[in-house]
Amino acid sequence: MKKSLEKFNELVDAFGRLPGVGKKTAMRFAYFVSLQDSFGGLKLAQSIEDAVRFIKRCERCGSLSEDELCDICADESRDDALIAVVESPKDVLVLEQSKIFSGRYFVLDEIDDERILSLKNMIEFYGANEIIFAFTPGLNSDALMLFVEDKIAKDGLKFSKIAQGVPTGVSLENIDMLSLLKAIESRIKA
Numbered sequence: 039m040k041k042s043l044e045k046f047n048e049l050v051d052a053f054g055r056l057p058g059v060g061k062k063t064a065m066r067f068a069y070f071v072s073l074q075d076s077f078g079g080l081k082l083a084q085s086i087e088d089a090v091r092f093i094k095r096c097e098r099c100g101s102l103s104e105d106e107l108c109d110i111c112a113d114e115s116r117d118d119a120l121i122a123v124v125e126s127p128k129d130v131l132v133l134e135q136s137k138i139f140s141g142r143y144f145v146l147d148e149i150d151d152e153r154i155l156s157l158k159n160m161i162e163f164y165g166a167n168e169i170i171f172a173f174t175p176g177l178n179s180d181a182l183m184l185f186v187e188d189k190i191a192k193d194g195l196k197f198s199k200i201a202q203g204v205p206t207g208v209s210l211e212n213i214d215m216l217s218l219l220k221a222i223e224s225r226i227k228a
């Protein structure tokens with residue numbers, strides 16, 4: 039390529055590093071935002087900058103937030119008794135979109151003493167009595183659940199996991215809403 043297209047090529051490379059975007063799509067995106075809709079392109083650049091600068095992790099649950107506490111942790115109308123433990127902040131977005139869960143969330147994306155302590159603190163804070171593991175079903179997640187359960191077990195705290203309709207190895211974001219609803223309603227003792 040000519041050197042005069044250096045900036046365009048940089049943009050193609052940048053899009054190409056996004057998950058699920060191949061070279062062709064990256065070219066289409068770059069062409070679109072630099073020529074076809076340059077105003078939209080500038081808005082997109084601004085949105086990306088704002089998101090990168092302002093979005094962080096909620097100090098209590100670990101999901102995405104623009105403040106110290108996310109909207110869900112700060113929402114007094116949520117059901118304090120239930121905490122769904124998920125693998126990624128993305129799973130919180132998926133479950134929230136489905137509007138099927140009214141409890142609270144905890145993002146356990148790293149298994150270390152600090153995260154386990156944060157989970158214990160959260161259980162204490164809300165006085166929760168049921169932990170629902172909403173992990174991608176599979177052998178690894180079963181082992182993980184047992185491990186976490188062992189660390190946080192106490193009298194009066196029940197454990198369950200989402201069950202039916204969630205195929206082994208499929209992450210929550212790829213499950214249709216109806217299956218997710220069934221999975222949560224029919225949760226079984228972990």
Ligand SMILES: [Zn+2]
Nearest residue numbers: 096099108111
């Ligand atoms: Zn939170």
